[in-house]
Amino acid sequence: MADASSFSTPPQTAGEAVREQICIHCALPIPPADLVVETVDGVERQFCCQGCRGAWLIITGAGLDRFYRQRHWQEPGLPEGAFETPYDDGYLARFVETDGHTGELSFIVEGLRCASCVWLNEKILSGLDGVESARVNYATHRARVRFDLERLGPADLFAAVSSLGYLPRPFTRDAAHQARERERRSLLMRLGAALFLSMQLMGYSLALYAGYFQGMEAGAKKLLQLFSALVATPVVFYSGWPFLQGAWRSLRHRSPGMDLLVATGILAAWGASLHAMWAGGEVYFDTAAMIVTLLLTGRLFENGARRRAASGVDRLLQLAPDTARRLDDSGAAITVESAVLQPGERILVTPGERFPVDGRLLEGTTEVDCSAATGEPLPQARQPGDPVLAGTMNLLAAVTLTVERPAADSFVARVARLVEEAQARRAPIQQLADRVSAWFVPLVAAMAAATWLFWQLSASQEVSPLLAAVAVLVIACPCALGLATPTAILVASGAAAGRGILFRGGDIIEAVAAVEVVAFDKTGTLTEGRPQLVAIEPAEGTADELLARVACAETGSNHPLALGVQAEVRRRGLSLAPAMTGVRTLPGLGLTADSPEGLQLIGSRQLLVGHGIIPPLHEDTAATEIHIALAGRYLGRLLFRDTIRPGAGELVTALHRLGIRTVLLSGDSQAAAEQLAARIGIDEARGGLLPEGKCARLQAERDAGRRVMMVGDGINDAPALALADVGCALAGGTDIALTTSDLVLTVPRLDRLQEALQLARSTMSIVRQNLFWAFVYNLAALPLAAAGGLAPIHAAAAMALSSVCVVANSLRLGRKKS
Amino acid sequence: MTLSTIALIFLSLCVGAGVWLVFLWAVRRGEFDDPEGPKFRMLDDDDDDENPSRKR
The missing domain is CATH 3.30.70.100 (Alpha-Beta Plaits)
Incomplete structure (x- = not known):
């Protein structure tokens, strides 16, 4: 495979490819030494390797060559390790x-x-x-x-x-994944059934309501009721099965919850309607069906959001490659599964590859991109004897390393285990409605029993004890209670999504509203994670000259510091001399370049000292320094600093106003953490923390009974994100951070976090209001039911009014401009 | 109520049930599993090889 560092436009036709020396299959420029030529029908086709030639032959042989005309590749090249099949x-x-x-x-x-x-x-x-x-x-x-x-x-x-x-x-x-897939499908089918049948049911109900007020022939009423029962029964027992199941489970565990309340409500409404049908009364099949349909809609949305979260751990483990090149005693490389590597064995890792296991460098010097593991944005130099972590990327040169730990025990595997443990340990958040129903269900049951007992013992023969008890059950079970939380959460999630805030489930909104401590990661969360040039201090000449000199040597480099230099050059609108030749990169030190005036050094203090030039000392050490020297003369230095994200200070102030304490947890040094905390006013700063350390700090807060939110973006934050009551990731963070978090800000702006907190708090107050409305109408009708004098119109009005109030109140959330 | 009204109600029930069955069949066949792919699939018409003006 050719190197993927440079890019040219993919060939439009085979003829152009010949001229441009670009591989027809993978669209990369062909290194002259690797050229493979295949002549078909007198036309010469050029490839960069035998693999690409084989692929082209297969594709054209099958008559599928329009693939080459239709594909839209943003960049050329094939995945690392293509054309090899390490599996049998x-x-x-x-x-x-x-x-x-x-x-x-x-x-x-x-x-x-x-x-x-x-x-x-x-x-x-x-x-x-x-x-x-x-x-x-x-x-x-x-x-x-x-x-x-x-x-x-x-x-x-x-x-x-x-x-x-x-x-x-x-x-x-795996079994868990299959179970999730099955659950989603069955939920979709149940919801579909509920929707279609409820639509039919509404037609019959409308006719019945009209009949109630205008009068209706007894036979027609009976017939419509029969049809209603026919379509409502599958909705209650097939679509509503998850609720009935949940109710049965909570009965067995003696912990009455939301499901029990919903099940009692729909069963009472359905059962009473069925009885009323024989007795010639009014029916409420539509109430039962509507509750089931609305609740299932909410569940399906929540299920979809959770499904995306579940793939997080899989994706983390994919960071470390499945295969590795093991070196045997003769020095030949054999591709083996990473899982079989034993400590002490030697493996070869080429540039652009991620390390499959934790190990120690044996031969070769390189730079390693550790951003996945530590969040540190700058590449780190590694020399023989230095440790490397699985999942970090080898950037510069092919190296040999000694395996120190088996793949099952490597850094990514340990982080994945931490994430899994944290997810398992997190106590499920008890929903507000669950807590309400815990005392409400027994209360209603007791009231129904008391009604039955009273009429049984009383001398009056006008009221049937059983009917009065059922009426109490029907009227007291506020179906709107089932809607109180889901509708508010549905509307709030929708409004939030429009602002770039994604809550992963309704319980998350409740948790966000209750947060007392917010912990932040530093690099990439509160700061941009991109070093910016903040000062140019020339020892001789002008700042522009110095900058242009550095930029010439660093043209084409992807090093974060080089990108910072290029950004500044663009900002100042400098025109550059052509790129320098003879540029050599020294891992961890900088680079040297040949210029007409002599050897040019650009890099750390160490690099210059190594060439006998001592740069003057400065006090400001919080920034990253780049020193420049030319032909033995010191020219000056450039200062870089990771800039703070806009709005970080305002966010911290706003959090404090909401009564929330702030903590900074960083993998960087204690000094760097404290400096940032002081600048934006964070209460407490901890530096030098590993993933385990961040988790321990959060656990301490949780043990003290406080609700914690963690805001982070790196792989090293993933366990902390999973452990916290609410994990929050900003878009642009690593995949694993996004998938282990409960709250995702799709616009990487910190002010959205404040909005999320405020929205969650107003949602919870709406839910509390909803619970009030859900009760108030039904409680008003309760004495009538217990007295045995409940008219059907009272029941219908109480049920409808409470539901309408709850839904309308929830809709207010969508119109709020936060 | 006339017989025709009953027939109409029954007919609407049959139509609704039919739509419902089609929906169940579609879920079982996995029609709702990939929400991303189909919108690109329609761009792959298999007959443009004979029509050189549409080549990119």
């Missing part, structure tokens, strides 16, 4: 689900970038002899293939995909 049938067999002689295999296809890639993979897979069907899911990058086990092995499927230059990876459909 024996290993893959356990991922195949079989029934008889057809098997079904799900796997991830890496390198899918456009719809044409999906199309190509589907065509090639379904073209294989023995494949029944092949579908590639563009949203999840997952392929699902049904095939004949006798004619084809799973490794053949993998070979077909990897021969095209994509990277297949086994995908474990």
